[in-house]
Amino acid sequence: xxxxxxxGWLTLLIIILISIFTIIKYPKTQNFLITALLLRSIFVILDxxxxxxxDSTADANRFEYLAFQYSKNHGIDIxxxxxxxxxxxxxxxxxxxxxxxxRSDMMAKMISVGFGTFSxxxxxxxxxxxxxxxxxxxxxxFVALFPSFVLYSALILREVYIIFFLTLALIGSVNFxxxxxxxxxxxxxxxxxxxxxxxxxxxxxxxxxxxxxSFNILKNNNFFIKFKKKNFxxxxxxxxxxxxxIGFFLGYYSIPKIGNFxxxxxxxxxxxxxxxxxxxxxxxxxxxSSNVINTENIGASYPEWTIxxxxxELIYLSPLRIFYFxxxxxxxxxxxxxxxxxxxxxxxxxxxxxxxxxxxKDLFNNPKTLFLILILFVYVFxxxxxxxxxxTGIRHRLKFIGILLALAAQKIPRxxxx
Numbered sequence: 188x189x190x191x192x193x194x195g196w197l198t199l200l201i202i203i204l205i206s207i208f209t210i211i212k213y214p215k216t217q218n219f220l221i222t223a224l225l226l227r228s229i230f231v232i233l234d235x236x237x238x239x240x241x242d243s244t245a246d247a248n249r250f251e252y253l254a255f256q257y258s259k260n261h262g263i264d265i266x267x268x269x270x271x272x273x274x275x276x277x278x279x280x281x282x283x284x285x286x287x288x289x290r291s292d293m294m295a296k297m298i299s300v301g302f303g304t305f306s307x308x309x310x311x312x313x314x315x316x317x318x319x320x321x322x323x324x325x326x327x328x329f330v331a332l333f334p335s336f337v338l339y340s341a342l343i344l345r346e347v348y349i350i351f352f353l354t355l356a357l358i359g360s361v362n363f364x365x366x367x368x369x370x371x372x373x374x375x376x377x378x379x380x381x382x383x384x385x386x387x388x389x390x391x392x393x394x395x396x397x398x399x400x401s402f403n404i405l406k407n408n409n410f411f412i413k414f415k416k417k418n419f420x421x422x423x424x425x426x427x428x429x430x431x432x433i434g435f436f437l438g439y440y441s442i443p444k445i446g447n448f449x450x451x452x453x454x455x456x457x458x459x460x461x462x463x464x465x466x467x468x469x470x471x472x473x474x475x476s477s478n479v480i481n482t483e484n485i486g487a488s489y490p491e492w493t494i495x496x497x498x499x500e501l502i503y504l505s506p507l508r509i510f511y512f513x514x515x516x517x518x519x520x521x522x523x524x525x526x527x528x529x530x531x532x533x534x535x536x537x538x539x540x541x542x543x544x545x546x547x548k549d550l551f552n553n554p555k556t557l558f559l560i561l562i563l564f565v566y567v568f569x570x571x572x573x574x575x576x577x578x579t580g581i582r583h584r585l586k587f588i589g590i591l592l593a594l595a596a597q598k599i600p601r602x603x604x605x
Contacts, residue, residue: 195235195293199228202301209308215324216308223307223331227300230341235293240338241528242582247343250278254343255290257282269384276384277345295343303340303347307331309354310589314596316361317555322596329592329599335532335585345385346585352382353389354589357562360396361555364403389586391569395562401429403554466572467495470508474575487526487578489515508571513540513584515577529577536584536591543594550594563590 206224210217234240253275257265263286265279281295288294307330315323330336339346356378363371379393474489489511495501513536516529543550550556566587574580 190289191291191293192235194288194291195231195297198294198297199231199300202297202304205301206304209305213308215320216311216327219311219324219327219331220304220308222328223337224300224304226331226337227303227340228297230337231293231296231300234296234341240341242338242344243342250275250345251281251292251295251343253278254281254285254295258285258290262286272387274386277343277348280348281343292343296341299340299342299344299347302351303336306336306340306347306351306354306589309351309358310592313354313358313361313589314593316358317553317559317593318597321601322599325599325601326592326596329596330588333535333588335581336588339582339585344582346582348385349382349389349586350589352378352385353392353586354378356382356392356396357559357590357593360558363400364555364558386586388569388573391565392562395565396558397429399558399561467497467501470494470572470575472575473573487516487520487529487576489575489577490520505568505571509567511577512567512571512574512580515580520577526577529581532581533577539591539595539599541595542598543591546595546598549597556594559590559593563587563594566590 202224206220210220230240234243254277257279261268261282263283265282265286269276269279281298284294284298285291307327310330311323311327314326336347336350356375359371359374359376359378362368363375375396376393379390379396383390383393471494474491474494489508493504493508493511495504514533516526516533518530521527521530550560567584570583574583
Protein backbone atom coordinates (compact mmCIF):
# COMPACT_ATOMS: atom_id res chain seq x y z
CA UNK A 188 0.00 0.00 0.00
CA UNK A 189 1.47 3.36 -1.06
CA UNK A 190 1.47 6.50 1.11
CA UNK A 191 -1.19 7.96 -1.24
CA UNK A 192 -3.53 5.07 -0.44
CA UNK A 193 -2.66 5.04 3.26
CA UNK A 194 -3.51 8.72 3.70
CA GLY A 195 -6.82 8.15 1.90
CA TRP A 196 -7.80 5.21 4.09
CA LEU A 197 -6.76 7.04 7.28
CA THR A 198 -8.92 10.01 6.23
CA LEU A 199 -11.85 7.64 5.73
CA LEU A 200 -11.24 6.20 9.19
CA ILE A 201 -11.43 9.67 10.74
CA ILE A 202 -14.68 10.36 8.87
CA ILE A 203 -16.10 7.06 10.13
CA LEU A 204 -15.22 7.98 13.73
CA ILE A 205 -16.85 11.42 13.41
CA SER A 206 -19.91 9.76 11.87
CA ILE A 207 -20.13 7.33 14.80
CA PHE A 208 -20.09 10.22 17.30
CA THR A 209 -22.77 12.00 15.26
CA ILE A 210 -24.96 8.91 15.17
CA ILE A 211 -24.56 8.39 18.92
CA LYS A 212 -25.81 11.95 19.51
CA TYR A 213 -28.50 11.76 16.81
CA PRO A 214 -29.49 8.06 16.64
CA LYS A 215 -32.33 8.64 14.17
CA THR A 216 -29.76 9.57 11.52
CA GLN A 217 -28.02 6.20 11.74
CA ASN A 218 -29.42 4.43 8.68
CA PHE A 219 -29.24 7.19 6.09
CA LEU A 220 -25.93 8.59 7.39
CA ILE A 221 -24.23 5.17 7.17
CA THR A 222 -25.71 4.71 3.69
CA ALA A 223 -24.47 8.15 2.60
CA LEU A 224 -20.94 7.45 3.84
CA LEU A 225 -20.87 3.95 2.36
CA LEU A 226 -22.01 5.01 -1.12
CA ARG A 227 -19.62 7.95 -1.31
CA SER A 228 -16.69 5.86 -0.10
CA ILE A 229 -17.44 3.14 -2.65
CA PHE A 230 -17.41 5.75 -5.42
CA VAL A 231 -13.97 6.97 -4.33
CA ILE A 232 -12.64 3.40 -4.25
CA LEU A 233 -14.07 2.72 -7.71
CA ASP A 234 -12.52 5.90 -9.08
CA UNK A 235 -9.18 5.28 -7.38
CA UNK A 236 -8.66 1.64 -8.37
CA UNK A 237 -11.06 0.50 -11.08
CA UNK A 238 -12.88 3.05 -13.30
CA UNK A 239 -12.89 6.73 -14.18
CA UNK A 240 -15.98 8.42 -12.81
CA UNK A 241 -17.82 11.08 -14.84
CA ASP A 242 -16.43 14.59 -14.20
CA SER A 243 -13.41 13.13 -12.36
CA THR A 244 -10.98 14.65 -14.87
CA ALA A 245 -10.68 18.24 -16.18
CA ASP A 246 -11.61 20.56 -13.26
CA ALA A 247 -11.08 17.86 -10.63
CA ASN A 248 -7.55 17.13 -11.86
CA ARG A 249 -6.76 20.82 -12.15
CA PHE A 250 -7.88 21.56 -8.59
CA GLU A 251 -5.80 18.66 -7.28
CA TYR A 252 -2.70 19.66 -9.26
CA LEU A 253 -2.99 23.28 -8.09
CA ALA A 254 -3.29 22.06 -4.49
CA PHE A 255 0.04 20.27 -4.95
CA GLN A 256 1.64 23.37 -6.49
CA TYR A 257 0.35 25.61 -3.70
CA SER A 258 1.71 23.18 -1.13
CA LYS A 259 5.11 22.96 -2.83
CA ASN A 260 5.51 26.69 -3.48
CA HIS A 261 3.83 28.26 -0.46
CA GLY A 262 3.41 25.66 2.26
CA ILE A 263 1.43 26.90 5.24
CA ASP A 264 1.86 30.51 4.03
CA ILE A 265 -0.93 29.84 1.52
CA UNK A 266 -3.29 30.81 4.35
CA UNK A 267 -2.40 34.45 3.66
CA UNK A 268 -3.95 34.05 0.19
CA UNK A 269 -7.21 32.51 1.36
CA UNK A 270 -9.18 35.70 0.82
CA UNK A 271 -7.95 36.53 -2.67
CA UNK A 272 -10.80 36.51 -5.16
CA UNK A 273 -10.20 33.62 -7.52
CA UNK A 274 -11.74 30.23 -8.29
CA UNK A 275 -9.14 28.10 -6.51
CA UNK A 276 -9.93 28.31 -2.81
CA UNK A 277 -10.60 24.56 -2.83
CA UNK A 278 -7.02 23.98 -4.04
CA UNK A 279 -5.63 26.27 -1.35
CA UNK A 280 -7.68 24.47 1.29
CA UNK A 281 -6.52 21.01 0.19
CA UNK A 282 -2.92 22.25 -0.04
CA UNK A 283 -2.89 22.66 3.75
CA UNK A 284 -3.36 18.90 4.11
CA UNK A 285 -0.73 18.27 1.44
CA UNK A 286 1.72 20.48 3.33
CA UNK A 287 1.31 18.52 6.56
CA UNK A 288 0.82 14.97 5.25
CA UNK A 289 2.04 14.87 1.66
CA ARG A 290 0.29 14.69 -1.68
CA SER A 291 -2.56 12.18 -1.90
CA ASP A 292 -5.43 12.56 -4.33
CA MET A 293 -7.28 9.80 -2.47
CA MET A 294 -7.06 11.82 0.75
CA ALA A 295 -8.47 14.85 -1.11
CA LYS A 296 -11.34 12.73 -2.43
CA MET A 297 -12.06 11.37 1.05
CA ILE A 298 -12.20 14.94 2.39
CA SER A 299 -14.95 15.51 -0.19
CA VAL A 300 -16.64 12.35 1.12
CA GLY A 301 -16.57 13.84 4.62
CA PHE A 302 -18.11 17.13 3.54
CA GLY A 303 -20.66 15.30 1.39
CA THR A 304 -21.69 12.96 4.20
CA PHE A 305 -22.05 15.71 6.79
CA SER A 306 -23.91 17.86 4.26
CA UNK A 307 -26.52 15.09 4.32
CA UNK A 308 -26.73 15.52 8.09
CA UNK A 309 -27.02 19.33 7.80
CA UNK A 310 -29.82 19.06 5.23
CA UNK A 311 -31.62 16.66 7.58
CA UNK A 312 -31.19 19.25 10.36
CA UNK A 313 -32.45 22.11 8.16
CA UNK A 314 -35.60 20.18 7.24
CA UNK A 315 -36.06 19.24 10.91
CA UNK A 316 -36.15 22.96 11.79
CA UNK A 317 -38.59 23.72 8.97
CA UNK A 318 -40.88 20.68 9.17
CA UNK A 319 -40.81 17.65 11.45
CA UNK A 320 -38.78 14.53 12.25
CA UNK A 321 -40.50 12.32 9.68
CA UNK A 322 -39.91 14.82 6.85
CA UNK A 323 -36.31 15.33 7.99
CA UNK A 324 -35.53 11.60 7.89
CA UNK A 325 -37.15 11.40 4.46
CA UNK A 326 -34.94 14.29 3.31
CA UNK A 327 -31.88 12.60 4.79
CA UNK A 328 -32.56 9.46 2.79
CA PHE A 329 -33.24 11.49 -0.33
CA VAL A 330 -29.87 13.29 -0.37
CA ALA A 331 -28.02 10.20 0.86
CA LEU A 332 -29.14 8.39 -2.31
CA PHE A 333 -29.31 11.32 -4.76
CA PRO A 334 -27.03 10.13 -7.63
CA SER A 335 -25.35 13.42 -8.61
CA PHE A 336 -24.81 14.29 -4.94
CA VAL A 337 -23.16 10.91 -4.37
CA LEU A 338 -20.95 11.42 -7.43
CA TYR A 339 -19.76 14.93 -6.60
CA SER A 340 -19.13 13.91 -2.99
CA ALA A 341 -16.45 11.55 -4.31
CA LEU A 342 -14.62 14.07 -6.51
CA ILE A 343 -12.26 16.97 -5.90
CA LEU A 344 -14.80 19.62 -6.85
CA ARG A 345 -16.34 22.59 -5.04
CA GLU A 346 -19.99 21.52 -4.98
CA VAL A 347 -20.06 19.52 -1.73
CA TYR A 348 -18.08 22.18 0.14
CA ILE A 349 -20.55 24.83 -1.02
CA ILE A 350 -23.56 22.68 -0.09
CA PHE A 351 -22.08 22.14 3.39
CA PHE A 352 -21.44 25.80 4.18
CA LEU A 353 -24.55 27.08 2.42
CA THR A 354 -26.73 24.68 4.43
CA LEU A 355 -24.91 25.76 7.60
CA ALA A 356 -25.68 29.37 6.68
CA LEU A 357 -29.35 28.57 6.04
CA ILE A 358 -29.67 26.78 9.38
CA GLY A 359 -28.30 29.89 11.09
CA SER A 360 -30.58 32.12 9.01
CA VAL A 361 -33.87 30.32 9.71
CA ASN A 362 -32.98 29.99 13.39
CA PHE A 363 -32.20 33.72 13.59
CA UNK A 364 -35.48 34.57 11.88
CA UNK A 365 -37.33 32.61 14.57
CA UNK A 366 -35.22 33.07 17.73
CA UNK A 367 -33.16 36.24 17.05
CA UNK A 368 -30.07 34.81 18.76
CA UNK A 369 -26.67 36.32 17.95
CA UNK A 370 -25.02 32.88 17.70
CA UNK A 371 -27.36 32.02 14.82
CA UNK A 372 -26.48 35.29 13.13
CA UNK A 373 -22.77 34.41 13.41
CA UNK A 374 -23.42 30.94 11.92
CA UNK A 375 -25.31 32.48 9.03
CA UNK A 376 -22.71 35.13 8.21
CA UNK A 377 -19.84 32.63 8.53
CA UNK A 378 -21.54 30.04 6.33
CA UNK A 379 -22.29 32.48 3.52
CA UNK A 380 -18.80 33.99 3.64
CA UNK A 381 -17.00 30.63 3.54
CA UNK A 382 -19.28 29.34 0.76
CA UNK A 383 -18.42 32.46 -1.25
CA UNK A 384 -14.70 31.66 -0.94
CA UNK A 385 -15.35 28.47 -2.91
CA UNK A 386 -17.58 30.24 -5.45
CA UNK A 387 -17.93 34.02 -5.33
CA UNK A 388 -21.60 34.43 -6.35
CA UNK A 389 -22.70 32.49 -3.25
CA UNK A 390 -22.25 35.77 -1.32
CA UNK A 391 -25.53 36.86 -2.91
CA UNK A 392 -27.28 34.72 -0.29
CA UNK A 393 -25.79 36.91 2.43
CA UNK A 394 -27.15 40.02 0.70
CA UNK A 395 -30.62 38.49 0.51
CA UNK A 396 -30.43 37.56 4.19
CA UNK A 397 -29.35 41.12 5.08
CA UNK A 398 -32.20 42.67 3.09
CA UNK A 399 -34.76 40.23 4.53
CA UNK A 400 -33.71 40.81 8.14
CA SER A 401 -33.35 44.58 7.70
CA PHE A 402 -36.86 44.83 6.28
CA ASN A 403 -38.29 42.71 9.10
CA ILE A 404 -36.51 44.76 11.78
CA LEU A 405 -37.89 47.97 10.29
CA LYS A 406 -41.35 46.47 9.76
CA ASN A 407 -41.58 45.08 13.31
CA ASN A 408 -40.64 48.51 14.67
CA ASN A 409 -43.10 50.32 12.42
CA PHE A 410 -40.21 51.82 10.46
CA PHE A 411 -39.22 53.81 13.60
CA ILE A 412 -42.60 55.48 13.80
CA LYS A 413 -43.33 53.50 16.96
CA PHE A 414 -40.19 51.99 18.48
CA LYS A 415 -40.33 48.76 20.53
CA LYS A 416 -37.75 48.82 23.32
CA LYS A 417 -37.58 45.04 23.55
CA ASN A 418 -36.09 45.02 20.04
CA PHE A 419 -33.38 47.55 20.88
CA UNK A 420 -30.45 45.20 20.21
CA UNK A 421 -31.87 44.44 16.75
CA UNK A 422 -31.77 48.15 15.96
CA UNK A 423 -28.10 48.19 17.00
CA UNK A 424 -27.19 45.44 14.52
CA UNK A 425 -29.22 46.99 11.71
CA UNK A 426 -26.19 48.95 10.38
CA UNK A 427 -24.30 45.63 10.08
CA UNK A 428 -26.83 44.65 7.43
CA UNK A 429 -27.38 48.00 5.73
CA UNK A 430 -23.81 49.37 5.32
CA UNK A 431 -22.49 46.43 3.24
CA UNK A 432 -25.48 46.78 0.90
CA ILE A 433 -24.86 50.52 0.51
CA GLY A 434 -21.17 49.82 -0.16
CA PHE A 435 -22.02 47.37 -2.92
CA PHE A 436 -24.48 49.71 -4.62
CA LEU A 437 -21.96 52.55 -4.45
CA GLY A 438 -19.29 50.35 -6.02
CA TYR A 439 -16.83 50.11 -3.12
CA TYR A 440 -16.42 46.35 -3.58
CA SER A 441 -17.44 43.66 -6.05
CA ILE A 442 -18.93 40.19 -6.06
CA PRO A 443 -16.57 37.80 -7.88
CA LYS A 444 -17.74 37.05 -11.45
CA ILE A 445 -20.60 39.54 -11.03
CA GLY A 446 -18.91 42.81 -10.18
CA ASN A 447 -20.91 45.74 -8.81
CA PHE A 448 -23.08 48.57 -10.06
CA UNK A 449 -19.97 50.50 -11.16
CA UNK A 450 -18.40 47.56 -13.03
CA UNK A 451 -21.12 45.02 -13.66
CA UNK A 452 -19.80 41.67 -14.83
CA UNK A 453 -16.22 42.44 -13.77
CA UNK A 454 -15.50 43.54 -17.34
CA UNK A 455 -12.67 46.01 -17.80
CA UNK A 456 -14.75 48.14 -20.16
CA UNK A 457 -18.08 47.61 -18.43
CA UNK A 458 -18.41 51.34 -17.82
CA UNK A 459 -19.02 51.71 -21.56
CA UNK A 460 -21.78 49.12 -21.58
CA UNK A 461 -25.26 49.06 -20.14
CA UNK A 462 -26.17 46.34 -17.62
CA UNK A 463 -28.43 44.57 -20.09
CA UNK A 464 -25.64 44.55 -22.70
CA UNK A 465 -23.26 42.92 -20.23
CA UNK A 466 -25.91 40.30 -19.37
CA UNK A 467 -26.41 39.45 -23.04
CA UNK A 468 -22.64 39.18 -23.53
CA UNK A 469 -22.33 36.85 -20.53
CA UNK A 470 -25.21 34.66 -21.68
CA UNK A 471 -23.73 34.39 -25.17
CA UNK A 472 -20.33 33.46 -23.72
CA UNK A 473 -21.81 30.84 -21.38
CA UNK A 474 -24.04 29.24 -24.03
CA UNK A 475 -21.42 27.43 -26.00
CA SER A 476 -20.56 23.85 -26.90
CA SER A 477 -17.26 22.12 -27.50
CA ASN A 478 -19.02 19.34 -29.39
CA VAL A 479 -19.92 20.72 -32.80
CA ILE A 480 -19.66 18.51 -35.88
CA ASN A 481 -20.55 19.81 -39.33
CA THR A 482 -22.22 22.89 -37.73
CA GLU A 483 -24.59 20.59 -35.81
CA ASN A 484 -24.57 21.02 -32.06
CA ILE A 485 -24.28 17.59 -30.43
CA GLY A 486 -23.09 18.92 -27.10
CA ALA A 487 -24.87 20.01 -23.95
CA SER A 488 -25.24 23.72 -24.65
CA TYR A 489 -28.64 25.38 -24.46
CA PRO A 490 -30.38 26.04 -27.81
CA GLU A 491 -29.39 29.18 -29.71
CA TRP A 492 -32.86 30.64 -29.26
CA THR A 493 -32.22 30.94 -25.49
CA ILE A 494 -29.59 33.63 -26.18
CA UNK A 495 -31.20 37.10 -26.11
CA UNK A 496 -30.24 39.58 -28.80
CA UNK A 497 -31.85 42.69 -27.31
CA UNK A 498 -33.54 44.02 -24.17
CA UNK A 499 -36.98 42.67 -25.03
CA GLU A 500 -35.66 39.16 -25.58
CA LEU A 501 -33.65 39.41 -22.37
CA ILE A 502 -36.87 39.99 -20.43
CA TYR A 503 -39.00 37.19 -21.86
CA LEU A 504 -36.17 34.66 -22.19
CA SER A 505 -35.08 35.02 -18.55
CA PRO A 506 -37.85 32.71 -17.20
CA LEU A 507 -37.03 30.18 -19.94
CA ARG A 508 -33.35 30.21 -18.96
CA ILE A 509 -34.39 29.59 -15.35
CA PHE A 510 -36.36 26.57 -16.51
CA TYR A 511 -33.41 25.36 -18.56
CA PHE A 512 -31.06 25.79 -15.60
CA UNK A 513 -33.28 23.79 -13.25
CA UNK A 514 -34.86 21.20 -15.52
CA UNK A 515 -32.69 20.63 -18.60
CA UNK A 516 -31.98 18.60 -20.57
CA UNK A 517 -35.46 18.21 -21.93
CA UNK A 518 -36.26 15.23 -24.20
CA UNK A 519 -35.68 17.32 -27.35
CA UNK A 520 -32.18 18.23 -26.10
CA UNK A 521 -30.96 14.63 -26.02
CA UNK A 522 -28.31 14.17 -28.71
CA UNK A 523 -26.11 11.47 -27.18
CA UNK A 524 -26.77 8.50 -24.86
CA UNK A 525 -24.83 10.15 -22.01
CA UNK A 526 -27.37 12.99 -22.01
CA UNK A 527 -29.92 10.55 -20.59
CA UNK A 528 -28.09 10.85 -17.26
CA UNK A 529 -28.87 14.56 -17.29
CA UNK A 530 -32.50 13.83 -18.18
CA UNK A 531 -32.81 11.58 -15.13
CA UNK A 532 -31.18 14.23 -12.92
CA UNK A 533 -33.55 16.89 -14.24
CA UNK A 534 -36.58 14.67 -13.55
CA UNK A 535 -35.65 14.65 -9.85
CA UNK A 536 -35.72 18.47 -9.75
CA UNK A 537 -39.10 18.45 -11.48
CA UNK A 538 -40.29 15.95 -8.86
CA UNK A 539 -39.10 18.19 -5.99
CA UNK A 540 -40.54 21.35 -7.56
CA UNK A 541 -43.93 19.68 -7.94
CA UNK A 542 -44.11 18.75 -4.25
CA UNK A 543 -42.84 22.17 -3.19
CA UNK A 544 -45.68 23.66 -5.25
CA UNK A 545 -48.13 21.31 -3.54
CA UNK A 546 -46.93 22.74 -0.22
CA UNK A 547 -47.15 26.39 -1.34
CA LYS A 548 -49.82 27.50 1.16
CA ASP A 549 -47.80 26.43 4.17
CA LEU A 550 -44.57 27.76 2.66
CA PHE A 551 -45.88 31.28 2.09
CA ASN A 552 -47.37 31.45 5.59
CA ASN A 553 -44.07 30.59 7.29
CA PRO A 554 -41.42 33.38 7.45
CA LYS A 555 -38.61 30.78 7.48
CA THR A 556 -39.73 29.02 4.31
CA LEU A 557 -40.62 32.36 2.73
CA PHE A 558 -36.97 33.33 3.17
CA LEU A 559 -35.86 30.04 1.59
CA ILE A 560 -38.15 30.63 -1.41
CA LEU A 561 -36.72 34.12 -1.85
CA ILE A 562 -33.09 33.04 -1.63
CA LEU A 563 -33.63 30.06 -3.96
CA PHE A 564 -35.31 32.26 -6.56
CA VAL A 565 -32.50 34.85 -6.51
CA TYR A 566 -29.76 32.21 -6.69
CA VAL A 567 -31.45 30.41 -9.60
CA PHE A 568 -32.13 33.70 -11.39
CA UNK A 569 -28.47 34.78 -11.14
CA UNK A 570 -27.01 31.40 -12.10
CA UNK A 571 -29.33 31.08 -15.10
CA UNK A 572 -27.43 33.95 -16.73
CA UNK A 573 -24.01 32.43 -16.14
CA UNK A 574 -24.75 28.81 -17.11
CA UNK A 575 -25.23 27.94 -20.77
CA UNK A 576 -25.15 24.14 -20.93
CA UNK A 577 -26.88 21.44 -18.94
CA UNK A 578 -23.62 19.62 -18.21
CA THR A 579 -22.44 22.57 -16.14
CA GLY A 580 -26.00 23.14 -14.95
CA ILE A 581 -26.10 19.73 -13.24
CA ARG A 582 -23.16 20.77 -11.07
CA HIS A 583 -24.39 24.28 -10.31
CA ARG A 584 -28.00 23.44 -9.49
CA LEU A 585 -26.79 20.75 -7.09
CA LYS A 586 -25.66 23.59 -4.82
CA PHE A 587 -29.32 24.36 -4.10
CA ILE A 588 -30.64 20.84 -3.58
CA GLY A 589 -30.89 21.40 0.19
CA ILE A 590 -33.10 24.48 -0.22
CA LEU A 591 -35.43 22.84 -2.71
CA LEU A 592 -35.67 19.71 -0.60
CA ALA A 593 -36.48 21.74 2.52
CA LEU A 594 -39.40 23.27 0.63
CA ALA A 595 -40.66 19.96 -0.76
CA ALA A 596 -39.93 17.46 2.03
CA GLN A 597 -43.23 17.78 3.84
CA LYS A 598 -45.20 16.67 0.78
CA ILE A 599 -42.87 14.03 -0.65
CA PRO A 600 -44.77 10.73 -0.54
CA ARG A 601 -43.51 8.18 1.94
CA UNK A 602 -41.76 5.17 0.56
CA UNK A 603 -41.21 2.06 2.66
CA UNK A 604 -37.45 2.71 2.62
CA UNK A 605 -37.95 6.14 4.20
